[in-house]
Amino acid sequence: MEQEQSLWQFINQESAKLLQQTLQHIGLTFFSLLIAVLIGLPLGIYITRNKKASGIVLGIAGVLQTIPGIALLGFMIPLLGIGAVPAITALFLYALLPIIRNTFTGINGVDPTVREAAVAMGMSNAQMLFKVELPLAFPVIMAGIRTATVINVGVGTLAAYIAAGGLGEFIFGGIALNNTNMILAGAIPAALLAIVLDLLLSLVQRTGGKHRRRTILIMPLALLLLSSFYVLPMGYNARLLAGFTPEFMGRQDGDIGLRSVYGLKIRTVVISDAVMYKAAYDKKLDVISGYSTDGRLKAYDLTVLEDDKKIFPPYYAAPVIRKEVLQQYGELGPALELLAGRINDSTMTALNYKVEYLKQSPERCAREFLEGQGLYKAPRNGTRGLVRLGSKIFPEQYILINMYAMLIRGNTDLQVDTKTGLGGTKICFGALVNGKIDMYPEYTGTALLAILHPTKEEVGRLGGDRDSVFAYVRREFGEQYRLQWLTPIGFNNAYALMMRRSQAQELGIHSISGLTLYLKKK
Amino acid sequence: MILVKNVSKRFDGFLAVDNVSFTVNEGENAVFLGTSGCGKTTLVKMINRLIEPSSGEIWIGGKNIGGQPPEALRKSIGYVLQNTGLFPHYTISENIAVVPRLLGWDKQKIYARTTALLEKLHLPPGKYLSSYPHELSGGQQQRVGLARALAANPPILLMDEPFGALDPITRASVKKDFKELDELKSKTIILVTHDVQEAFELADRICLMDKGKIIQNGAPDDLLFRPADEYVRSFIGDQRFQLEVNRIGSKDYPALIEAFNHFKNRPL
Numbered sequence A: 001m002e003q004e005q006s007l008w009q010f011i012n013q014e015s016a017k018l019l020q021q022t023l024q025h026i027g028l029t030f031f032s033l034l035i036a037v038l039i040g041l042p043l044g045i046y047i048t049r050n051k052k053a054s055g056i057v058l059g060i061a062g063v064l065q066t067i068p069g070i071a072l073l074g075f076m077i078p079l080l081g082i083g084a085v086p087a088i089t090a091l092f093l094y095a096l097l098p099i100i101r102n103t104f105t106g107i108n109g110v111d112p113t114v115r116e117a118a119v120a121m122g123m124s125n126a127q128m129l130f131k132v133e134l135p136l137a138f139p140v141i142m143a144g145i146r147t148a149t150v151i152n153v154g155v156g157t158l159a160a161y162i163a164a165g166g167l168g169e170f171i172f173g174g175i176a177l178n179n180t181n182m183i184l185a186g187a188i189p190a191a192l193l194a195i196v197l198d199l200l201l202s203l204v205q206r207t208g209g210k211h212r213r214r215t216i217l218i219m220p221l222a223l224l225l226l227s228s229f230y231v232l233p234m235g236y237n238a239r240l241l242a243g244f245t246p247e248f249m250g251r252q253d254g255d256i257g258l259r260s261v262y263g264l265k266i267r268t269v270v271i272s273d274a275v276m277y278k279a280a281y282d283k284k285l286d287v288i289s290g291y292s293t294d295g296r297l298k299a300y301d302l303t304v305l306e307d308d309k310k311i312f313p314p315y316y317a318a319p320v321i322r323k324e325v326l327q328q329y330g331e332l333g334p335a336l337e338l339l340a341g342r343i344n345d346s347t348m349t350a351l352n353y354k355v356e357y358l359k360q361s362p363e364r365c366a367r368e369f370l371e372g373q374g375l376y377k378a379p380r381n382g383t384r385g386l387v388r389l390g391s392k393i394f395p396e397q398y399i400l401i402n403m404y405a406m407l408i409r410g411n412t413d414l415q416v417d418t419k420t421g422l423g424g425t426k427i428c429f430g431a432l433v434n435g436k437i438d439m440y441p442e443y444t445g446t447a448l449l450a451i452l453h454p455t456k457e458e459v460g461r462l463g464g465d466r467d468s469v470f471a472y473v474r475r476e477f478g479e480q481y482r483l484q485w486l487t488p489i490g491f492n493n494a495y496a497l498m499m500r501r502s503q504a505q506e507l508g509i510h511s512i513s514g515l516t517l518y519l520k521k522k
Numbered sequence B: 001m002i003l004v005k006n007v008s009k010r011f012d013g014f015l016a017v018d019n020v021s022f023t024v025n026e027g028e029n030a031v032f033l034g035t036s037g038c039g040k041t042t043l044v045k046m047i048n049r050l051i052e053p054s055s056g057e058i059w060i061g062g063k064n065i066g067g068q069p070p071e072a073l074r075k076s077i078g079y080v081l082q083n084t085g086l087f088p089h090y091t092i093s094e095n096i097a098v099v100p101r102l103l104g105w106d107k108q109k110i111y112a113r114t115t116a117l118l119e120k121l122h123l124p125p126g127k128y129l130s131s132y133p134h135e136l137s138g139g140q141q142q143r144v145g146l147a148r149a150l151a152a153n154p155p156i157l158l159m160d161e162p163f164g165a166l167d168p169i170t171r172a173s174v175k176k177d178f179k180e181l182d183e184l185k186s187k188t189i190i191l192v193t194h195d196v197q198e199a200f201e202l203a204d205r206i207c208l209m210d211k212g213k214i215i216q217n218g219a220p221d222d223l224l225f226r227p228a229d230e231y232v233r234s235f236i237g238d239q240r241f242q243l244e245v246n247r248i249g250s251k252d253y254p255a256l257i258e259a260f261n262h263f264k265n266r267p268l
Helices: A007-013 A015-049 A051-066 A069-080 A084-108 A112-120 A125-161 A168-177 A180-206 A209-227 A255-262 A273-281 A295-299 A323-328 A332-337 A345-356 A362-372 A395-411 A425-433 A444-452 A456-462 A466-481 A501-507 A512-520 B040-047 B070-075 B092-096 B098-102 B107-120 B138-150 B168-180 B182-186 B196-202 B220-225 B230-248 B253-265
Strands: A241-244 A267-270 A287-291 A302-304 A317-322 A386-392 A415-422 A439-443 A483-485 A495-500 B002-011 B014-024 B029-033 B055-060 B077-080 B156-160 B188-193 B205-210 B213-218
Touching (some): A007 A015, A007 A180, A015 A125, A015 A168, A015 A180, A069 A084, A069 A125, A069 A273, A084 A125, A112 A125, A125 A180, A125 A209, A168 A180, A241 A273, A255 A512, A273 A302, A273 A495, A287 A302, A295 A302, A295 A345, A302 A501, A317 A323, A317 A395, A317 A444, A323 A483, A332 A395, A345 A395, A362 A395, A386 A425, A415 A425, A425 A439, A425 A444, A439 A444, A444 A456, A444 A466, A466 A483, A495 A501, A495 A512, B014 B040, B014 B055, B014 B213, B029 B040, B029 B196, B040 B156, B040 B188, B077 B138, B092 B098, B092 B107, B092 B138, B098 B107, B138 B156, B168 B182, B168 B196, B188 B196, B196 B220, B196 B230, B205 B220, B205 B230, B213 B220
Parallel strands (some): A241 A267, A386 A415, A386 A439, B029 B205, B077 B156
Antiparallel strands (some): A302 A495, A317 A483, B002 B014, B002 B055
16 A cells, blocks of 8 residues: 555645635635625615515525525536536525625614715715715625625535536545545635635724725725636647546546546546536537446447557446445345346446436336346345445446345345435445445445555556456455455446547547547647 | 795605694794604604605795705705714714715815814814714714704704703703804704703794694794693693793793782682
């Protein structure tokens, strides 16, 4: 095993990236905040003048606030695509409610006597607003802006899912890669950013009298300046744009390998795999880091580039189970082994296609497959004991876990509980090791590189060979974690670079070397 | 001259001011006296258009105020509120300078005017110019409120219960400054109060109101010695003897005796 890297070493090594992500994060936060202030403040003022509209406006802003961040970003993609525009729009919508509500509350909170005095002195509506109402509501409005800022720093981490950058790249990359240092390298700056910005704004909020006038002049300029930190991730050849998942970005058998082994230099954005395929189909991206059995490969007519220098190790899926559970229930092993070698790459792609694109339920899809294979048996509704199955948060795992649940119920007297949608490798593996679940399907390559972290020499010795990698992870898991690998299911869900079939044909690109060559041509 | 012609004000079916007419001459101190809810405050707020009348007309200096921009009208009418209504985010000098600034006076003129007013109201400018309202006592705040109303030297001053929120000792002292202020001598003043003593003390003319109507409009002596009806008589009530003595003064013995007899013979 390689020596564990310390957080400090990681930050030092990745300082350039970290700085860029932090600046992007600040830029995203303030750009959306700026727009939210420009729209929310006048809207808040307007609804103090028009009480009928106030209910509607506050209601809509309130509903927007309750939409989960990921879902809001999801809604944005069909409308605005990927990248900065949908991210900023989503953050802007989140920032809107606190700003509108506090402007409304602040202005309504002005003492009616003071308001009457202002009118009686002969102030016009505008004079009253700027000389009396806004200055008196200032602390409350600033409190709203503070809230919005802190929300934006937090929600801003999700921007990494749709290729808008920010500190979420490290956070989600770290979760996917089981790399605590990487998570902390994103999470700590994000937390510090929230605390520092809140503190600074609280100082602004408390300025009074003459200083306040200066502050009010400086604020918009500061917002503009901070917004300008957001520069789109640029570099290298602008002819093609690649979108890689946070996980892929940080892996030896991912972006790092592409650079070191192939010398691939391509303009790259970080994006969630949930939206990556669609973005490629919509021509927002040209090259993506997909999985070779993903159903969307078929749905969006993408083609896999040949890995001619063999940097992607095999990712054969197999159930990983706790040894004591296997020993406790003798009939469990044979039931799980029923699936061994049954599903090849094209079968898995077809199954994924049904679920991801035809929107069949994973349960129905699993049952139809088992019936087709003659493996389906009606549940025995036994009560002998409970087996807890886990899955990662993507369709293939949902399908597999449904198959295993049916096989266990049909062939044993055991009860089954499924915990689907566990965030990533780190969460699934952590749950298994800590006895929160008993089994989940894992991939040999993931186990090798994201969990076991062998030395480079060791990886080289295994040489990407299916059987030697499997033997290695099986031995190490048994010794280190008392976990048992069962026989692989058959398919190899390896990483792959993909392009739109039409574009790949047009440019004559068939392999990763071909892509590298194309990009080197001027 | 302020001319009010057949003015009524209705709020959601409730008649707050009921077909009221009166005139206030230039330089006159008119006091609107009555219980809370009698319509006196509503009436006064219609003069600077804080409230628009439901019907009727108000003329000031020969012009119908309904036809003027309200902001311009208000800048020519000083207004003093019961709870001061000072701007909490403005310093004392900024508060006083509000109307002059709206009128576009130059800085030196505003500064000179502000300091002069503070001197007259016994608030040393060196100490108070850059204070904020919350740093002042109630009486001092009310003096600043008066200074703010007078800053642009308006010919008319409206005062809505100006001493109402003060304790008796402070009230006496603020009232004394108020009466000694030479600027007020030439101004047309309309003052609203529920305090009978105060009305008699400050008024050239008293309009006693009840249920939106003026019950009696006349000189203080008229109300005292020639009350229009039983309501006026009972409103003045217990304070009659004190008021009568005050009005007549100690030199006019025959009148004083007449007043005493008048009081003595009144049924208790």
